[in-house]
Amino acid sequence: MWERMAFVLFVLFVAVVVQEMALFSHFRPEANAGGMEDARRLQSELKLTRSQLECLEAESMELNAELVESRRHNELLAADVERNRKDQEDLLVLLADQDSSIQKYKDRLRNLNQSVSDEEEEDEEDDVCDGVADEESGGELSLL
Numbered sequence: 001m002w003e004r005m006a007f008v009l010f011v012l013f014v015a016v017v018v019q020e021m022a023l024f025s026h027f028r029p030e031a032n033a034g035g036m037e038d039a040r041r042l043q044s045e046l047k048l049t050r051s052q053l054e055c056l057e058a059e060s061m062e063l064n065a066e067l068v069e070s071r072r073h074n075e076l077l078a079a080d081v082e083r084n085r086k087d088q089e090d091l092l093v094l095l096a097d098q099d100s101s102i103q104k105y106k107d108r109l110r111n112l113n114q115s116v117s118d119e120e121e122e123d124e125e126d127d128v129c130d131g132v133a134d135e136e137s138g139g140e141l142s143l144l
Helices: 002-025 036-111 119-136
Strands: none
Touching: 002 036
């Protein structure tokens, strides 16, 4: 995008230089030797350059507007990323608290001579139950 804007500015600069050359060539005696033909040619080139300049200015304005919109969109996305990061950190803290509570309850049950299953066995049982539930629902997820 920056390369395109640099190109637009370069073309604008060239257009200004061409216009100045056309204006100053009328004051040199050797330039007037060509007569009216050269003046008409220069006027048509000047009109063409002006129309190109107008097109490039419009394109430059469009690119600037697009750049502003892209920056605004980027800021919104950065804010979303930051919000999601904070939410993730909060969820990790909650998960750690939940794991701590579960461990505490397991320890209390063990102190009361109750049988407590290991986490690995629970995870395997959950995986088996999830597979059966998926087969029964046709592969669709359901909230129980």
